[in-house]
Amino acid sequence: MHFHGTIGVNQAGNLEIGGVDAIELANRYGTPLYVYDVALIRERARGFKREFEKHGVKAQVAYASKAFSTIAMTQLAAEEGLSLDVVSGGELYTARAAGFPVEKIHFHGNNKSREELEMAIDVGIGCVVVDNFHELALLKDICAEKQAKASILLRVTPGIEAHTHDYILTGQEDSKFGFDLQNGQAELALKTALDDSHFEVLGVHCHIGSQIFETTGFILAAKKIVEKLAYWKNSYSFKTKVLNLGGGFGIRYTDEDRPLPPSAYVSEIITEVKSLAASHSMEMPEIWIEPGRSLVGDAGITLYKTGSTKEVPGVRKYLAVDGGMSDNIRPALYQAKYEAVLASRPLAEAKETVSIAGKCCESGDMLIWDLPLPDSGKQEILAVFCTGAYGYSMANNYNRLPRPAVVFAENGEAALVVKRETYEDLLQHDLPYLSSVKKETARK
Numbered sequence: 001m002h003f004h005g006t007i008g009v010n011q012a013g014n015l016e017i018g019g020v021d022a023i024e025l026a027n028r029y030g031t032p033l034y035v036y037d038v039a040l041i042r043e044r045a046r047g048f049k050r051e052f053e054k055h056g057v058k059a060q061v062a063y064a065s066k067a068f069s070t071i072a073m074t075q076l077a078a079e080e081g082l083s084l085d086v087v088s089g090g091e092l093y094t095a096r097a098a099g100f101p102v103e104k105i106h107f108h109g110n111n112k113s114r115e116e117l118e119m120a121i122d123v124g125i126g127c128v129v130v131d132n133f134h135e136l137a138l139l140k141d142i143c144a145e146k147q148a149k150a151s152i153l154l155r156v157t158p159g160i161e162a163h164t165h166d167y168i169l170t171g172q173e174d175s176k177f178g179f180d181l182q183n184g185q186a187e188l189a190l191k192t193a194l195d196d197s198h199f200e201v202l203g204v205h206c207h208i209g210s211q212i213f214e215t216t217g218f219i220l221a222a223k224k225i226v227e228k229l230a231y232w233k234n235s236y237s238f239k240t241k242v243l244n245l246g247g248g249f250g251i252r253y254t255d256e257d258r259p260l261p262p263s264a265y266v267s268e269i270i271t272e273v274k275s276l277a278a279s280h281s282m283e284m285p286e287i288w289i290e291p292g293r294s295l296v297g298d299a300g301i302t303l304y305k306t307g308s309t310k311e312v313p314g315v316r317k318y319l320a321v322d323g324g325m326s327d328n329i330r331p332a333l334y335q336a337k338y339e340a341v342l343a344s345r346p347l348a349e350a351k352e353t354v355s356i357a358g359k360c361c362e363s364g365d366m367l368i369w370d371l372p373l374p375d376s377g378k379q380e381i382l383a384v385f386c387t388g389a390y391g392y393s394m395a396n397n398y399n400r401l402p403r404p405a406v407v408f409a410e411n412g413e414a415a416l417v418v419k420r421e422t423y424e425d426l427l428q429h430d431l432p433y434l435s436s437v438k439k440e441t442a443r444k
C-alpha cells in the first residue's frame with residue numbers, strides 16, 4: 001500500500017486527500033466520486049518542466065488530455081504552463097472552452113475528420129501531428145482552401161516494442177499509428193510535406209506506448225529517429241526544430257509496479273538526445289513530451305459505497321460497490337490492477353480477502369481481485385487509488401449508470417469540477433420513435 005501525494009490519514013482516523021476528509025467528500029457529493037489531489041498534479045507538472053530547465057533544453061511539456069479532459073483540468077494545465085495534446089474535436093473544444101492558449105495545443109489522431117482539421121486550422125492551432133498520407137492530403141486541401149499554413153509534426157513509428165500491455169503499445173511496426181520509419185513511408189511523407197508551401201514541418205513525433213517502466217524504449221526510439229534526422233539533414237537540408245518523444249511514463253498502481261521517478265525518464269532522454277545530436281553534428285532540437293498518466297494518474301482516487309456481498313464457500317467473497325466498469329473500465333479492458341482501502345480506517349489490519357465487484361451486468365465487471373481488507377461493515381466508503389488517468393475519461397453509461405462527479409481537493413478545500421450525471425441527463429439525446437398513439441397501441 002502506498003499513499004501518493006497529499007493522501008494520508010487525518011485526526012479522525014479517516015482517509016484524507018488534498019487536506020479534505022474522504023468520508024466527508026463522499027457524504028457531500030455522493031458516490032462513486034472521483035477526487036483529485038491538485039497539489040500532486042502541480043508537483044508532477046513542475047517536476048517535468050524543472051528537469052528540462054535544469055538541463056538547459058528548450059522544451060514543451062504537453063499534457064495528454066485524453067487521460068482526463070475537463071475544463072478544470074485544462075485550466076490547471078494552463079496555469080502550470082503546460083502545452084496540451086488533444087486527439088479529437090471534442091478535446092479541442094474542451095480546451096477552447098477552458099480558454100487554453102491555442103498556440104500551445106497539439107492535435108493528434110489517426111483519423112482526424114475534415115471538420116476536425118478545419119476546426120484546428122480555423123482556431124489557429126499550435127501544430128497538427130500528421131499521422132498518415134490521407135491526412136497530409138486532407139490538410140493540404142483545407143489549407144489551400146483557407147489560404148492557411150499549418151505547422152506540423154510527422155508522427156513516425158520507429159519499430160520499438162515497449163514492454164507493456166499489447167493494447168497500449170503504439171510504436172511497433174504493425175500499428176495503426178504513424179509513418180513507418182524503416183520502410184520509407186516517413187521519408188516520403190517528409191518529402192511531400194517539404195515540397196508543399198502549405199506546411200511548415202516543425203519536426204517529428206513518436207509515442208511508443210503507455211505505462212512503460214524502462215527508459216530503453218525511449219532511448220532506442222530517440223536513436224533511430226535522430227539517425228534518420230541526420231540523414232534527412234544531409235539529403236533534404238531538413239533541420240528539425242522539434243523532437244517529440246510522446247508520453248508513456250509508467251506510474252505505480254500496485255507493489256508490482258516499479259516506475260522511475262517521472263523526472264528520471266526525462267533526464268535520461270535529454271542526455272541521450274544531447275549526445276546523439278552532438279555525434280551527428282546536429283543542432284539540439286527542442287524536446288517535447290506528452291505525459292498523460294504520469295501527470296494525473298496517481299493524483300486521482302475513486303470513492304465508492306459498498307453494498308451487497310456474496311460468499312462462494314471455499315472460493316472467495318465478493319463485495320460489490322456502487323460503480324464499476326462504467327466509471328473505470330481499465331480492469332476489464334487491460335486486467336489493470338489497483339489498491340484500495342476503507343476510508344474510515346485506511347491503516348487497519350486486514351482481516352479478510354475480498355474481491356471488489358462492480359454493479360454492471362457483466363461477470364467481467366470486477367474492479368479488484370483478492371483485496372486484503374479489515375472486516376467491512378455496511379455501506380462503507382471504499383477508496384480505490386490511482387484512478388486519475390483513463391478512469392473518468394473512459395467512463396461510460398453502460399447499464400444506464402450516470403457518470404460520477406469529479407472533485408478537486410487542494411489545501412483543505414474541495415471544489416466540484418464535474419457534476420454527477422442525472423437520469424435526466426441520460427435521456428437528453430433520446431428521441432421518441434413511436435407517437436403517443438402508437439405507444440398506446442404498443443402497450444395493449
Ligand SMILES: Cc1ncc(COP(=O)(O)O)c(C=O)c1O
Pocket residue numbers: 064067085108170207209210211246247248249290291292293294389
Ligand atoms: C500520442 C500519444 N501521446 C501521449 C499519450 C499519453 O500517454 P501516457 O498517458 O501513457 O503518458 C498517448 C497515450 O498513450 C498517446 O497515444
Ligand SMILES: N[C@@H](CCCC[NH3+])C(=O)O
Pocket residue numbers: 066168210211330334389390
Ligand atoms: N487508455 C489506456 C492507455 C492508452 C493511452 C492512449 N494512447 C489506459 O487506460 O491505460
